Amino acid sequence: MSRSGWLLRVALPSPLRRYFDYLPPETAASIGPGQRLRVPFGRRQLIGVVVDRVDQSDVPENKLRAALECLDEQPVLPLPLLELALWSASYYHYPPGEVLATFLPVLLRQGEAAEFRSEHCWVVNDGVEPDQLKNAPRQQALLQLLMQHPHGLADEALRAQQFSSALVRALHDRGFISRQERPMEPLHWPEGDPLQQSPLPLNEQQQQVLDQLNENQTGFSCSLLQGVTGSGKTEVYLQLIEAQLRQGRQSLVLVPEIGLTPQTVSRFRARFRVPVVALHSGLNDRERLDAWLQAGRGMAGIVIGTRSAVLTPLARPGMIVIDEEHDGSFKQQEGFRYSARDLAVMRAQREQIPVLLGSATPSLESLHNAIEGRYRWLKLSQRAGGARAPSFELLDICHQPLDEGLSEPLIQRIGLHLARNEQVLVFLNRRGFAPSLMCHDCGWVADCPQCDARLTLxxxxxxxxxHHCDLQLPLTGRCGECNSTDLNAQGAGTERTEATLQRLFENYPVLRVDRDSTQRKHALQKILEQVNEGGPCILVGTQMLAKGHHFPKVTLVAILDADGGLFSADFRGMEKTAQLVLQVAGRAGRAEHPGHVIMQTHHAEHPRLRSLIEQDYTEFARQELSDRRLAKLPPYRYLVMLRAEAVAQGRAEIFLQWVRELIEQHDWPGVSWLGPLPSPMEKRAGRYRAQLLIEADQRKPLHPLLSWLSRTLEEWPQARKVRWSLDVDPIDNF
Structure with missing residues (x-):
């Protein structure tokens, strides 16, 4: 037993699926779950999180080491979030220390204090009088401003008042002011009405939905809001959050893409007087910690972020909103492979708050839960403000000549809409100029040397x-086999489509939106500002254009390759295609101008395509669910993917075959397996990959197998020759 009568059970950032026991540090006061410790680990020192206080350990007392120091006076993770992390580690079968590290900002993982950053400010020195600067009126004005703020002002505040750095430096050099460091002043909720902008009027459907959701503003409930694009889901979110703010509670809003975060934050800040903070990968480590602390200490009324924001503590949690809940970006694809949507539901249940999933095209899993009554199912079938849903047209391009992927009827229709001073959106989900580069003389194709994929031109x-391993090679202009210079770009990407549209419609601006054109800071914002000026233009881009944007002057949406997911090897391919098509189509006709959607296709009579445009998404989804039931696929069956990769070809498959034989030595009722098989893209980033699928009709029998398997592989010498991972509830099969 320790000198204090208790031990600390600690989760450390280690690949081992276990906890570690330590004696309390010499200076131990009150240490409990959720606080960070610096501990010795081998020859290193690590930052861990206390998960429990225990009376005894499996490790002999004479071998227990003492923690070096406790880094926090109070827990950095509140108990509900700590419990969620430990549940996540158990459900996703991932090392608990790595999971808890994911829940913390980078600076806290590195041992930094859980405090706001300091900032430099300028203060007036003792004995200084403004009269001493009679002959320098600008310096005198600056001095008088600083005298009104005895605690000082930072450089940014002085620049906002039109005082230059040179002016500040001049006062400093003359000994009138000094530079000091002070803690940054965090934002605080103002007293009184949280609104600074009146809510928009709701139509009858929106009001009914809001009334039903307001019935369950306390306690856990999960609702699916299925609203067609343009139906005003965001206004419903805003008015729900207003009710939470009036009761002093915080709200967490998850959005799928970093590109949507700034415009969402702007809209929320325009509506509410309370602090609104953003959490996404575009922030530096210091900015992320400050936002995280403001959320955890109750200073931020609203937290908006991408996937990892679901792990953010809230001092007074009120509700969670997940916008575009169907989006695949809510699933982490590397390391700790969690689903932010599913964790949000579990978190809301643990914290006894409502969670709202919103989408025009819900995932089949969420829709199935709504049909079965596990989620409350609310619908908005009308567009807000009297706007009409767009009309659809399947344009059969079989036997038609194409100009870089554009058919003549489509070109004519684009010109017609531009001539009416309207805007056109052209959607193609392929970046770059062309998907491949081919030699006309010998047939050589430029392949990636590290992946089973072609290089994009x-x-x-x-x-x-x-686009899989991020390898970039210079364009030499010669064939890699025969040295010929007769190289042809095969197919069209967004760059090539942009160039073609600029040639065909030279009098109109063509704006490209994809990951390449929006890499620079504020690049996307500048493009959207130009679009929102309302002049005739053509937007061409990838799925970045499909999510959440409001383009009131877009009246025509052209989808160049509507056949992309019809014959996918992924059983979710048709679902993803339908969601993408309808999300892109939803950009058309969002104001008083009627919208039209043209889908170029080689399969105009395909039954699922026709179902998609002639019936609503729900009917399409019911047909997909019926097929899934017959095929015993999710959501009617639960899947886990055991993935392995190795430098040598075949080694991953051999390893998984050993795993399968190991599994088959035991009886696992209700569980079956398929494979091992090479991954659909076997070679990626220089490593060969294979997978073993484990499945069951119920979740319950899966987890004993996975728990046993993860512990066994962790101790198995053969498992150290490959990289392996468990993906619970996978959404991709690559």
Whole structure:
């Protein structure tokens, strides 16, 4: 037994699926779950999180080491969030220390204090009088401003008042002011009405939905809000959050893409007087910690972020909203492979708060839960403000000549809409100039040397780029086999489509929106500002255009390759295609101008395509669910993917075959397996990959197998020759 009568059970950032026991540090006061410790680990020191206080350990007392120091006076993770982390580690079968590290900002993982950053400010020195600067009126004005703020002002505040750095430096050099460091002043809720902008009027459907949701503003409930694009889901979110703010509670809003975060934050800040903070990968480590602390200490009324924001503590949690809940970006694809949507539901249940899932095209899993009555199912079938849903047209391009992927009827329709001073959106979910580069003389194709994939040709700047491993090669202009210079770009990407549209419609601006064109800071915002000016233009881009944007002057949406997911090897391919098509189509006709959607296709009579445009998404989804039931696929069956990769070809498959034989030595009722099989893209980033699928009709029998398997592989010498991972509830099969 320790000198204090208790031990500390600690989760450390280690690949081992276990906890570690330590004696309390010499200076131990009150240490409990959720606080961070610095501990010795081998020859290193690590930052861990206390998960429990225990009376005894499996490790002999004479071998227990003492923690070096406790880094926090109070827990950095509140108990509900700590419990969620430990549940996540158990459900996803991932090392608990790595999971808890994911719940913490980078600076806290590194041992930094859980405090706001300091900032430099300028203060007036003792004995200084403004009269001493009679002959320097600007310096005198600056001095008088600083005298009104005895605690000082930072450089940013002085620049906002039109005082230059040179002016500040001049006062400093003359000995009138000094530079001091002070803690940053965090934002605080103002007293009184949280609104600074009146809510928009709701139509009858929106009001009914809001009334039903307001019935359950306390306690756990999960609701699915299925609203067609443009139906005003965001206004419903805003008015729900207003009710939470009036009761002093915080709200967490998850959005799928970093590109949507700034515009969402702007809209919420325009509506509410309370502090609104954003959490996403575009922030630096210091900015992220400050936002995280404001959320955890109750200073931020609203927290908006991408996937990892679901792990953010809230001092007074009120509700969670997940916008575009169907989006695949809510599933982490590397390391700790959690689903932010599913964790949000579990978190809401633990914290006894409502969670709202919103989408025009819900995932089949969420829709199935709504049909079965596990989620409350609310619908908005009308567009807000009297706007009409767009009309659809399947344009059969079989036997038609194409100009870089554009058919003549489509070109004519684009010109017609532009001539009416309207805007056109052209959707193609392929970046770059062309998907591949081929030699006309020998048939050589530029392949990625590290992946089973072709290199994409880019023109600005000129290069060959693998979008799977990020390898980039210079464009030499010669064949890699026969040295010929007769190289042809095969197919069209967004760059090529942009160039073609600029040639065909030279009098109109063509704006490209994809990951390449929006890499620079504020690039997307500048493009959207130009679109929102309302002049005739053509938007061409990838799925970045499909989510959440409001383009009131877009009246025509052209989908160049509507057949992309019809014959996918992924059983979710048709679902993803339908969601993408309807989300893109939803950009058309969002104001008083009617919208039209043209889908170029080689399969105009395909039954699922026709179902998609002639019936609503729900009917399409019911047909997909019926097929899934017959095929025993999710959501009627539960899947786990055991993935392995190795440098040598075949080694991953051999390893998984050993795993299968190991599993088959035991009886696992209700569980079956398929494989091992090479991954659909076997070679990626220089490593060969394979997978073993484990499945069951119920979740319950899966987890004993996975728990046993993860512990066994962790101790198995053969498992150290490959990289392996468990993906519970996978959404991709690559």
């Amino acid at each position: 880019h023109r600005s700047p000129a290069r060959l780029h693998c």
